[in-house]
Amino acid sequence: MPLHQVHEKKREIKPANLCLSIDTDTSILHTTGMIYTKENWTETIAAMHSGAVIEIDQDVYWYFLEVLPPAYMGKTITLPDGQRADYGFAEGYEPVTAFWQVGANASPTRQYFCVRTQEMNPRG
Numbered sequence: 001m002p003l004h005q006v007h008e009k010k011r012e013i014k015p016a017n018l019c020l021s022i023d024t025d026t027s028i029l030h031t032t033g034m035i036y037t038k039e040n041w042t043e044t045i046a047a048m049h050s051g052a053v054i055e056i057d058q059d060v061y062w063y064f065l066e067v068l069p070p071a072y073m074g075k076t077i078t079l080p081d082g083q084r085a086d087y088g089f090a091e092g093y094e095p096v097t098a099f100w101q102v103g104a105n106a107s108p109t110r111q112y113f114c115v116r117t118q119e120m121n122p123r124g
Helices: 041-049 058-067
Strands: 020-023 028-031 054-056 087-089 095-102 111-120
Touching: 041 054, 041 111, 058 087, 058 095, 058 111
Parallel strands: none
Antiparallel strands: 020 028, 054 111, 087 095, 095 111
């Protein structure tokens, strides 16, 4: 079947906790808590495994994109807040963590987020 005829089903990712809001005037996504970085790696990993939506910095976003091949990329996966996930990360048979960005490229208000989903890694 030609690629242009292949359509993926839209799947909803359901995180265990969803702690965010969107400022409708600026389209900036707000989470409760801190921005997780490589400098606070232990806290970052613990927060990622919590199931809550967390804000991460650009370095963490790119680290997980480049460290292993993504569990998925370019799929239509919509998060409950309406954001579309850029990619999913998982090592082996574990739940996939979805990553996405909010805001214009090169914008000082650009934000990065992730949430551990209930979906198991299809390549596990």
